[in-house]
Amino acid sequence: MKDRSTTRARLRLALAPLLATCAAAATMVAMAPSASAGTTLGASAAEKGRYFGAAIAAGRMSDSQYMNILNAEFNSVTAENEMKWASTEPQQNVFSYGSADRIVNHALSRGMSVRGHTLLWHAQQPGWAQGMSGSALRNAAINHVTKVATYYRGKIHSWDVVNEAFADGGSGGRRDSNLQRTGNDWIEAAFRAARAADPGAKLCYNDYNTDGINAKSTGIYNMVRDFKSRGVPIDCVGFQSHLGTTFPGDYQANLQRFADLGVDVQITELDVMKGSNQANVFASVTRACLAVSRCTGITVWGIRDSDSWRGSDDALLWDRSGNKKQAYHSTLEALNAGGGTPPPTTTPPPPTTTPPPSGGGCTASVTLNSWSGGFVANVKVTAGSAAINGWTVRVALPGGTAVTGTWSAQASGASGTVNFRNVDYNGQVGAGASTEFGFQGTGVGPSAAPTCTVG
Numbered sequence: 001m002k003d004r005s006t007t008r009a010r011l012r013l014a015l016a017p018l019l020a021t022c023a024a025a026a027t028m029v030a031m032a033p034s035a036s037a038g039t040t041l042g043a044s045a046a047e048k049g050r051y052f053g054a055a056i057a058a059g060r061m062s063d064s065q066y067m068n069i070l071n072a073e074f075n076s077v078t079a080e081n082e083m084k085w086a087s088t089e090p091q092q093n094v095f096s097y098g099s100a101d102r103i104v105n106h107a108l109s110r111g112m113s114v115r116g117h118t119l120l121w122h123a124q125q126p127g128w129a130q131g132m133s134g135s136a137l138r139n140a141a142i143n144h145v146t147k148v149a150t151y152y153r154g155k156i157h158s159w160d161v162v163n164e165a166f167a168d169g170g171s172g173g174r175r176d177s178n179l180q181r182t183g184n185d186w187i188e189a190a191f192r193a194a195r196a197a198d199p200g201a202k203l204c205y206n207d208y209n210t211d212g213i214n215a216k217s218t219g220i221y222n223m224v225r226d227f228k229s230r231g232v233p234i235d236c237v238g239f240q241s242h243l244g245t246t247f248p249g250d251y252q253a254n255l256q257r258f259a260d261l262g263v264d265v266q267i268t269e270l271d272v273m274k275g276s277n278q279a280n281v282f283a284s285v286t287r288a289c290l291a292v293s294r295c296t297g298i299t300v301w302g303i304r305d306s307d308s309w310r311g312s313d314d315a316l317l318w319d320r321s322g323n324k325k326q327a328y329h330s331t332l333e334a335l336n337a338g339g340g341t342p343p344p345t346t347t348p349p350p351p352t353t354t355p356p357p358s359g360g361g362c363t364a365s366v367t368l369n370s371w372s373g374g375f376v377a378n379v380k381v382t383a384g385s386a387a388i389n390g391w392t393v394r395v396a397l398p399g400g401t402a403v404t405g406t407w408s409a410q411a412s413g414a415s416g417t418v419n420f421r422n423v424d425y426n427g428q429v430g431a432g433a434s435t436e437f438g439f440q441g442t443g444v445g446p447s448a449a450p451t452c453t454v455g
């Protein structure tokens with residue numbers, strides 16, 4: 001858990017060099033007004049193909065003023081604490097969803113989407129996990145991801161699969177934590193487990209102090225680029241945006257460079273230090289999101305100033321009496337004025353007019369990430385001297401091993417000898433080219449070389 005004053009000091013420090021470029025950014029993101037007439041944050045965002053959400057606390061759901069604002073203004077919800085590891089798995093393998101369910105069920109019954117926050121984080125771990133390390137912790141973490149994402153399968157728009165895994169400061173590297181000490185591949189193992197458990201949810205990496213182009217955001221950028229190049233299932237990056245009194249001049253450019261990697265971007269925990277620039281910063285963030293076509297939504301981290309983790313910063317859109325602040329009005333105006341750059345819906349790959357020739361064979365090789373009791377296998381399928389149109393990889397699993405999830409292929413079974421067949425989008429492989437799929441399982445990973453056949 002982060003100490004609030006330290007966090008704020010870090011925020012100010014991180015934002016200081018960006019002051020000089022603020023004026024330029026304000027010009028850069030200004031957009032021509034359109035005829036939008038949204039009268040609430042959610043309705044106006046929806047007109048732009050986006051959501052506008054709030055983090056809420058189950059403990060405040062009996063407060064009618066709070067709930068009235070939520071129901072009237074927002075079309076997305078995040079549980080502020082109730083889906084964190086300590087809340088959902090207080091004892092190992094004993095799950096507790098009561099508070100989280102109250103939030104999720106309320107949201108879904110009103111047609112709001114839900115951001116899941118968060119599957120793995122170094123903070124707010126249950127005591128039993130804090131005391132674990134090595135393969136026992138890795139197993140427990142992957143089990144947690146699998147169980148929680150499975151429980152909520154079909155109900156979550158986007159999961160923060162991993163939260164705040166990068167270090168502050170100039171290293172651009174990972175933060176030290178018990179999870180990090182299980183091996184650098186813990187993040188990709190978590191994303192693979194989440195994909196297997198809920199293939200319909202967008203899978204996000206989420207962090208703070210990443211709201212401009214700096215060493216930390218660049219470290220994350222490099223990770224996302226690497227994940228995309230290796231087929232690790234990541235769909236989105238969350239920018240928490242706990243902001244100070246100034247708007248980072250390269251905020252929009254930072255969102256755009258991530259979007260250009262082929263992931264959605266989301267503003268996930270927006271709140272802004274009080275002061276004369278507060279309304280302007282909220283509006284600037286809103287304009288930046290609208291200007292990036294893959295920025296799919298904004299979430300504010302609470303409703304009224306009195307609901308905020310930032311205490312006396314008065315960092316939200318409603319005051320302590322539940323009145324709309326200037327920051328609310330400027331945010332709504334920015335939403336209404338935004339030009340239409342709706343996020344694209346996923347488009348299928350273009351059809352090929354000339355099917356590639358069959359024949360020439362294929363080969364497959366497996367890379368294993370193993371720990372005691374479990375493994376993740378990545379399989380590379382390579383076409384021979386001719387292009388192929390469909391492949392099947394046969395993998396012999398040791399006795400007692402079971403496949404618990406597969407991505408980018410269809411498995412014929414879960415144990416013994418398993419055939420993994422291509423899915424729609426990765427059957428065609430050019431001569432000498434490769435594609436990848438993967439699976440995870442319990443027990444020991446395969447040791448015998450897999451075989452690949454065409455078709």
Ligand code: G3I
Pocket residue numbers: 001002080081123124163208240269309
């Ligand atoms: O629920 C207990 C209550 O029973 C107890 O009496 C009380 C005593 O302190 O504590 C209550 O738990 C608190 C919990 O919030 C619920 O109010 C925790 O102490 C407190 O540490 C916890 O703070 C949360 C913080 O994450 C934990 O790090 C904040 O509400 C929450 O806004 C904040 O959210 C994080 C995001 O998850 C990740 N990004 C940063 C953001 C702000 O720190």
